[in-house]
Amino acid sequence: MHICTCSKYVCSSPSVTDQSLSSTHTKTLCVYDWSNSCWVREELKGRESMSSTGYEEYACLRLQSVEIMKRIPAESDNEAQEAEQSLIGNGRNQQRVAQHICGLAKSIDEYGHMAYEGEAVHENKKQNSQQYNAGLGKSFVASLKVCARHKDLQKGSKLHTEILQYGLLKKNEFVGSALVSMYAKCGALDKAQEVFDQLPVRTAVVWNSLITGYTQQGLGREALNCYEQMQSEGFSPDSVTFACILKACGSIGALHKGQQLHTQIKRLLMLDEDVVVVSALVDMYAKCGALERAQEIFDEFSARDVVSWNALIAGYVQHGHGKEVLKCFEQMQLGGFSPNAVTFACTLKACGYLGALDRGQELHAQIMRDKLPEKGDMVNVALVDMYAKCGALEKAQEVFDEFPSRTIVAWNVLIAGYAQHGYGEEALHCFEQMKLGGFSPDATVFASALKACSCIGAFDKGEKLHAQIMKEGLLETDLVVANALIDMYAKCDSLRKAHKVFDELTDRNVVSWTALIAGYAQHGYSEEALSCYRKMLLGGFCPDMVTIACVLKACGRIGDLDTGQRIHAWIEKDSSLKEHVAVANAIVDMYAKCGAFAKAQEVFDKLLVQDKVSWTALIAGYTEHGLGEQAIKVFEWMQVKGISSDAVTFTWVLKACSSMGASYKGQEVHGDIVRFGLMEDDVIPGTVLLVMYAECGMLEEAQYLFDRLSNRDVVSWSALMAGYAQLGKDDIVFSLFDKMLASDIKPNSATLTVILSTCSHGGQPDKVESFFKLLVEGKRVVPSLEHHNCMIDIFSRAGLLENAIALIELMPFLPNQWLWHTLLGACQTGAGLNFGLWAFHHAVQLDEDDTAAYVSMSNIHGVAIMDDS
Structure with missing residues (x-):
């Protein structure tokens, strides 16, 4: 009716x-x-x-x-x-x-x-x-x-x-x-x-309704509790009950409970007659990661339908087994089953995981050819996601633009795709377009937008997103958003804010800790990274592969071999971590950076996969320890093995050439870079080549590259100045310095070192003092202890001991032994007895057995006696 x-x-x-x-x-x-x-x-x-x-x-x-x-x-x-x-x-x-x-x-x-x-x-x-x-x-x-x-x-x-x-x-x-x-x-x-x-009166139907509701809302544990209560009240589960409760087990990874249900189902002889229950069992085992068992059950029963195929395919794709997904997809069609929207969506997702763009395009063509009646949002979104993950962002945008209607899920897939490949500006543009279209961002969209800010260092935009997130109350309710916010602040080098967000979290997980540790490690705060790692362990959290890789990087940077070895020993006991390529490469890198080359080579030789990352780790380790010749040998052996080099590899090899003045090898590498097209779009920065030529004394080539740089930064200016300084061309150095300041390029520590070194060799104390005041008092550069030592050396060489002592008294650092020896040496030239006694007193306070200080003081006394006579 x-x-x-x-x-x-x-x-x-x-x-x-x-x-x-x-x-x-x-x-x-x-x-x-x-x-x-x-x-x-x-x-x-x-x-x-x-x-x-x-x-x-x-x-x-x-x-x-x-x-x-x-x-x-x-x-x-x-x-x-x-x-x-x-x-x-x-x-x-x-x-x-x-x-x-x-x-x-x-x-x-x-x-x-x-x-x-x-x-x-x-x-x-x-x-x-x-x-x-x-x-x-x-x-x-x-x-x-x-x-x-x-x-x-x-x-x-x-x-x-x-x-x-x-x-x-x-x-x-x-x-x-x-x-x-x-x-x-x-x-x-x-x-x-x-x-x-x-x-x-409660019936099995009512119980099933409640269990289904809990399961559909992702409350698997509540569904299991309801099932236990149902049985305790004497109700017998039917096929609908089993299908729902098995789904609940899969949603929370309750494999043991799922196995118990499997036994109960077999006892009731349901597997022989109910394809729904069989499909639910396959789905449960697959979602719990027991993929071999899921495949066994699937293979045991001839009564299959599209749902059971989809359960198996979804399990494989959930656990990242993309190749098995594509294999099942082919077998399914050979068996006479026509894929539906769920099948296509899962298979497209597998193509995205594998980066299998060609196969994904074939699926797209099949979908269009078959005119899938229920294609809808699920398949459309899967298509955009596949193209985005494969890096075909123009095609992803094209498919997205053809949508008859757009959903928040579709927008998020597109935004996430742009952010994943480093196109932060495009991702944030999509975010704004989405809001203009009347969509309110949800937690997933906010997380993707924050990732976009992270990849381009858009700190200001990230702060605005933070304010919106606070307004929506998502920081307290969604850990994914909170973790994305920590990661954004950490990657934008605002570690204080990252730590503040972290400290305010009532709930944390491994990702929260890892975001903070990665931020500290990325920006060179290795001690803080290791401190966070220790606190994480004390909090009962088990690090994952990303955490381990970040911590090993921190160990390598500060040469903490003991901690690195302890982590390596722990990894050896965990087969899942031990066999992971990223973790294995991080171990090689840690040993190489710590100078333990024999151990680094031992781990490297045992690697199942020796890729460009592991080879580059060895090259970088040798280069950082001044062993340029060994670094170049490893590079040449890498080429013999047929391993392709990337921008990172070539950068370290050029640094090795610079350290040993191997201009011939540097020119050869330059040729390789041009041949592989890595000079295009500044994949290999011209600055790296400029530094190599400058340090090898090839100033014509360095100047040629400098003149053609589209973006001259402080590194390129400082490198060119250092090259001319090595050849004693002081006038050119000072001229370049003036031009750099006129170009609004802020000097850095390396710039100050070049200027001080040039003044020192040229014996120009007046000039060095004016440069020092210009850079330091103008707050353009924060001088280090080495900079102060250089200034003391210049004043001492010029006999300006009062200037040297005045600078020492204003230093924000405690003077080291080298500085006192410099001052003692200057006092031996005469009229320096009082200054010499003052320097000697401080030198022996640092090291009472400082023989050099005693010898210098003896010489000063001798000079003073001669002057008196």
Whole structure:
């Protein structure tokens, strides 16, 4: 029984099979005309909007205007007709029947579906026969199903109120079950549990509704608790129960409980006859990571369908086994099964993992060719994700732009794709476009936008996102967002803010700790990184491969071999970490950076995969320890092995050439870089080559590269100045320095070292003092102890001992032994007895056995005696 939008007609349609609907596309409707008290038969011609699968929808004809149509879900069709027949069979007037049903489903809601709006209209409310209650209950059930389908909690709650008024909750078990199911599917599990607890009679169907609700909302543990309670009250689970509870086990990784259920299912002989249960078992084992067992169960049963294939494929893709996914996809089609939207979505995801762009494009073509009827958002989003993960961002944008409608999920996939490949500006542009389109960012979108800020160092934009996140209250409720925020601040070198966000978290996980540790390690704060690592362990957290790689990097940077060895020993006990390429490479890098080359070579030789990263780790270690010749030998052996070099490898090799003045080898490497096209788009910065040529004394080549640099930074200016300084061309050095300041390039520590060195060799104390004041007092450079030592040396050589001592007294550092020896040496030239005694006193305070200080003081006394005589 169906109600038109006006209050004049009630429509009833006979059952129509899928086949007849798809072939005739004609529907006969029986319409009751209240005014004339008669039934009218009308035919509704076929409409494209009417689905031929399962007869999901039908139309309600309005006699006043045949063209005005509304769609109503078929699942309420039979139940409404049964309700009508039960009332008609009781001998009531047909007009009153219409009014009774109209009271339960008076209007068509915004979905175009039958919905109750709380206006029960009938002539005799006191009449409450068993047949009437049955018909009334079935009408309520039909309407509750509509609310559940569309998650319309508001209308469902109104129905609940009316059900209570009619007292049906205690009289009709089907209404109670439908009400529990509606609340569960709408995510209102507290209300579902409340209604469940009020039911006088609980059936297996009601239990299944509650268990299903918990499972669908991702509350696997609550679903398991409900299942245990169900059994304790004497209810036997059926195939629906097992399917739901197995899904719950998969969602929380409860493999042991899943195995127990498997045993119970086998005892009940359900596996031989129920493909739904078999599919649920495959899904559970796959989601729990027991992929071999999932494959065994799948292979044992010949009764397969698309759902069981999808369960296996989804398991493989969830655990990153992309090749197995593609293999299953091919076998599925060879077995005569046609992939559906879920199959395509999972397989496209596998292509994204593997970077298999060609295979992904083939799938795209197959989807377009097959005209997948239910393609929808799932496949569209999977296509964008696949292209984005494969780096084909233009194609991803093209597919996205063709969407008939966009969702928050689709926007996030595109934003995440741009951020993943370092296109932060484009990602943030998409973020703004999404907001202009009326979408409010959710936690996932905020996390992707923060990653975009991280990759381009957009600190200001990241702070604005932080403010929005705080406004939405996501920092307290979503750990993924909190971790992304820590990572953003850490990568933008705002470690104080990163630590502040971290400290304010009430809940932390391994990712939280790793984001902070990685930030400290990345920016050279190795001690702080190791301190965080120790606190993490004390907090009971087990580091993952990313944590380990960051900590080993910190150990290598400060030469903490002991900690590095302890971590290596722990890794050897964990096969999952031991076999991971990134961790193995980090171990090689740590030993090499710590100068333990024999151990680094030993680990390297045992690697199952010796890739460019592991080779580069050895080259970098030798170079950093001044062993340029060994670094170049490793590089040459790498080339013999056929391992391709990347920008990082070439950079370290050029540094090795610089350290040993190997200009010939440097030129050879330069040729390789040009041949591989790495000079294009500044993949290998011209500055690296400039430094190599300058340090090798090839100033013509260095100047040539410098003149053609599109972006001259402080490193390129300082490198060129250092090259000219080595050749004693002081005028050119000072001229370049003036031009650099005129170009608004801020000097750094290396610049100051070059200037001081040039002044020292040229014997220009007045000039060096003016340069020092210009750079230091202007707060352009923070001078180090080495800079102060250089200044003391210049003043001492010039006999300006008072200037030297004045600078020592203003130093923010404690003078080292080298400085006191420099001053003692200057005092031996005469008139330096008092200054010499002062320097000697400080030198022996640092080291009372300082022989050189005693010798220098003896010489000073000798000079003083000679001067007196």
